[in-house]
Amino acid sequence: MNGLQTLKMALKSIKANKIRSFLTMLGIIIGVSSVIVMVAIGQGSTKEIQDQIGSLGTKVLTVTVTGSDVTYKEADAEQIQxxxxxxxxxxxxxxxxxxxxxxxxxxxxxxxxxxxxxxxxxxxxxxxxxxxxxxxxxxxxxxxxxxxxxxxxxxxxxxxxxxxxxxxxxxxxxxxxxxxxxxxxxxxxxxxxxxxxxxxxxxxxxxxxxxxxxVENENMINFISSRIERTMYSIVGDADSYSVSSPKDLMETASSVNKTMTLLLGGSAAISLIVGGIGIMNIMLVSVSERTKEIGIRKAIGAKRGNILLQFLIEAIVLSSFGGIIGVGIGIISAQIYTLATGTTIAYSTSVMLLSFGFSLLVGVVFGVFPANKASKLDPIQALRYE
Structure with missing residues (x-):
């Protein structure tokens, strides 16, 4: 039996149990769509903050006096000029x-x-x-x-x-x-x-x-920032009582915080992919039990262990890949609905979509191996006697 015939049999088995197949894919669908939505919101938030910081001026430094007991007058500020x-x-x-x-x-x-x-x-x-x-x-x-x-x-x-x-x-x-x-x-x-x-x-x-x-030249902003730091220290005398910040510093801080939040949100959503994989394994084990006699007949007429293993493994991969594709589509639509409802900026990431889909395939392989292996090891005589 070639690979194409094995794929056709796997698709026929999935088609015969449409509702069960959909429920099996549901965990993968939710997981993939959740990852895409969460990451899109997180990256959109990062981009929005960076745009806002950029609108403050890339050539502008902000000198802030934070000490409550510090005396800092207009004449002191003019020393920076x-x-x-x-x-x-x-x-x-x-x-x-x-x-x-x-x-x-x-x-x-x-x-x-x-x-x-x-x-x-x-x-x-x-x-x-x-x-x-x-x-x-x-x-x-x-x-x-x-x-x-x-x-x-x-x-x-x-x-x-x-x-x-x-x-x-x-x-x-x-x-x-x-x-x-x-x-x-x-x-x-x-x-x-x-x-x-x-x-x-x-x-x-x-x-x-x-x-x-x-500043006159954006390329000198770091050098001038250091000069201002020294001038402020000579005026205030306490490095903890003032701060000199540039848009680049603010962007890096905001980006770091948002990346951490995006990873946490994406990681939380990815857990549902694992749960979806467990669902695939459970359904495939049930499918093996239901089709024990079918497996015995196929082995009796010459199907090898590899053919049986491949068939059930393909079924698991097809379920997870279909779930991944649907999840990507739902994720994109959900993110669009979210941005229309809230006016929040979102930013799609092709790499995250591909990674989510690839992870859903991996889940299908990993969690499909055990039931597929179990089916391939069934004794044909015992399987034919199974009621």
Whole structure:
């Protein structure tokens, strides 16, 4: 008996027990589709975070003062500006404020900064102007609104030239920013920007919390980061009281965390493939018991042990491969449904799909060997007497 005849017999046996065959494949289907969906979500999350970090600017370093008892003023931040290779810096203070326009009010993030912030953070104006150096020097009560803040307070109207209340004090709106969307879970549109000196008064502190540094050459970012580290240490004196981070550092950290989560999720889903393999073995053992007489007849008319072993092994492989193919299809469709329902980014991986399918075939081979071997060892005389 050749391989083609053996395959036809295996397919005929599977077709004769459609419901049982489908239930046997179900574990493989669930396992493969789960792995594809979990990995797609995990890789999509990694890509989304990397895109968000990239939108912050690949030439921008973030210097953050973390020590609560550290004194770090605007003059200290300006020492960074003199480092060779730095284009501009934008020192900031931040906090939460309540803004109000007549009956409309909302709580938003407040950023106090200088005129260089617009260029350093690569922002664009929708209307009006940005904070000027003169506003900072005069402690002017002016504000630039994020697009969401402007819409909340003014609807479709033009806010420029209007007045709003910030923590109960009147501020003139001089500009509105174009929408930048959300980054790392924080909306960049639900905020107001005020002059640095005004922001220090609103935040009740003269300390600079975060300084954004734009470098001239992206290839020198690591070198300049080291220079900033040394400058900060000379100012603060405690390496644990500040941090200098680049988009690359954030990307690597985020990617590492997401890869770990993806492996855990994918590994958990892969367990169901093992369970599916056990299901295949159980069904094949039942099939061997049911077809004992058939096996005896085939052996009596000349079928060799290898023919019997191959037939049952092919049945197990066909079941697992069909389950793998269906699982890949369901996984892709399920991932698409998930992204449409939640708006979350997903990223398919061809290698993961092939690996999942290959693993399902391996499961069929491994868990099909024992029942196939048992069938091939049956004594033909005893098998013919089996009722």
């Amino acid at each position: 003199v480092i060779d290779g730095i284009e501009e810096i934008a020192p900031t203070v931040s906090g939460r404020v309540m803004v109000k326009k007549e009956k409309n009010s909302t709580q938003v993030s407040m950023i106090g900064t200088t005129s260089s912030y617009l260029n350093v953070r690569d922002l664009q104006l929708q209307s009006g102007r940005f904070v000027a150096d003169l506003d900072h020097e005069n402690h002017s009560k002016i504000a630039v609104l994020g697009s969401d803040t402007a819409q909340t307070l003014f609807g479709l109207g033009d806010p420029v030239g209007e007045y709003i209340k910030v923590n109960g004090t009147s501020y003139k709106v001089v500009g509105v920013l174009k929408s930048v969307g959300s980054s790392l879970g924080t909306s960049g549109d639900s905020m107001i920007i005020v002059p640095l000196s005004t922001g220090q008064r609103l935040a009740s502190t003269t300390n600079i919390g975060t300084t954004y540094v734009k």
